[in-house]
Amino acid sequence: MLPLTVGNSRVKEARKLSRRSVRTERRLFLADGPKAVEGALEAGRVVEVFATPDAARAYAGLLTDAPVTLVDDRALASLSDSVTPAGLVAVCRFLDVDLGALTGGSGPVVVCADVRDPGNAGTIIRTADAVAAAGVVLAGNSVDAYNEKTVRATVGSLFHVGLTIDGDTASVVARLQGAGYRVLAADGAGEVDLFDADELLTGKVAWLFGNEAWGLPADLAALADHRVAIPILGRAESLNLATAAAVCLYASAAAATRMGR
Incomplete structure (x- = not known):
């Protein structure tokens, strides 16, 4: 044929x-x-x-x-x-599931609020897969998970990690807290330094990340249990969103590993 x-x-x-x-x-x-x-x-x-x-x-x-x-x-x-x-x-x-399906798993939950770039969203999903996260939530007005560029950026990890799509970020945060998760907002103005956050990184943790350009709005950051800042040791103004997510998720993985020893 x-x-x-x-x-x-x-x-x-x-x-x-x-x-x-x-x-x-x-x-x-x-x-x-x-x-x-x-x-x-x-x-x-x-x-x-x-x-x-x-x-x-x-x-x-x-x-x-x-x-x-x-x-x-x-x-x-x-x-x-x-x-x-x-x-x-x-x-x-499609493979997205209700948030409740993620909260039954082990590892952190990653919440992306208004993440618009498909490359960043796909890379975060790939990183979540690498650290054995329970899943990723594309919340608010985030990019379409099934956009060809997003799918390609995950390099297959889209099929390995739980995925939830929810337009109401505040509701997602509240549901995670109701399920016993400690919600940590990645925020450059956070009151907790990531290097000093080991005690916060163990147990049921959900990371909340904001938009590439403007970060987390104050009203969303205020909903988190803690705001965590990644220390900038050199002269860089900030980190790329996907890089910041990778740093935070591996810090969680390292803390969990140390606690398991």
């Missing part, structure tokens, strides 16, 4: 998932590249994998039990926003 072309109706329907409104309506999204496809297959979220003949041969081991549809290079490129597509794009089912 010949590979499907860019004008094929199935390819056209899949291409519509590049629009957020269509993703939301169908609760389907595109995962581009072998790492993302591997994660989606392991998580059981794949509906269909579009692959070029060359990619299907190169990743035959990965695609053994996958529902694969062969497409030509132009059709595959129309489904990918990568500059150099790897030849695999999967149509996947």
Whole structure:
């Protein structure tokens, strides 16, 4: 059977998932590249994998039990926003869950309030996966978790970490506190220095991070149990959001490790 072309109706329907409104309506999204496809297959979220003949041969081991549809290079490129597509794009089912599903897990919960950059959101999800966090909440007016750039930035970790999407950040904070979590706001003006925060970093902890440009609004920071500042030892004005999140999450992991010894 010949590979499907860019004008094929199935390819056209899949291409519509590049629009957020269509993703939301169908609760389907595109995962581009072998790492993302591997994660989606392991998580059981794949509906269909579009692959070029060359990619299907190169990743035959990965695609053994996958529902694969062969497409030509132009059709595959129309489904990918990568500059150099790897030849695999999967149509996947949404995987976000209610916040209650995260609070039953171990590890910290990460709350991103109004995080707009897909690269930052994806990197935070990837870091949360690396520290075995219970999950990530994209709260307020945060970027779409299923945006192609966000998915790609997670490098497959989107399928490994619990994900919640909630437009009401204050409600998320209150629910976490009600579930016994100590909510720590990452705030440059915080009253607690991260280097002195070990006692706060153990047990059930949720980190609250704000927007890339303006950080956490005062009203949200005030809802946290403590505001924690990352010390700046040199002359840098501040840290990139994803970098700050990584520092805080690894500080939590280190504190938990020390307490477990």
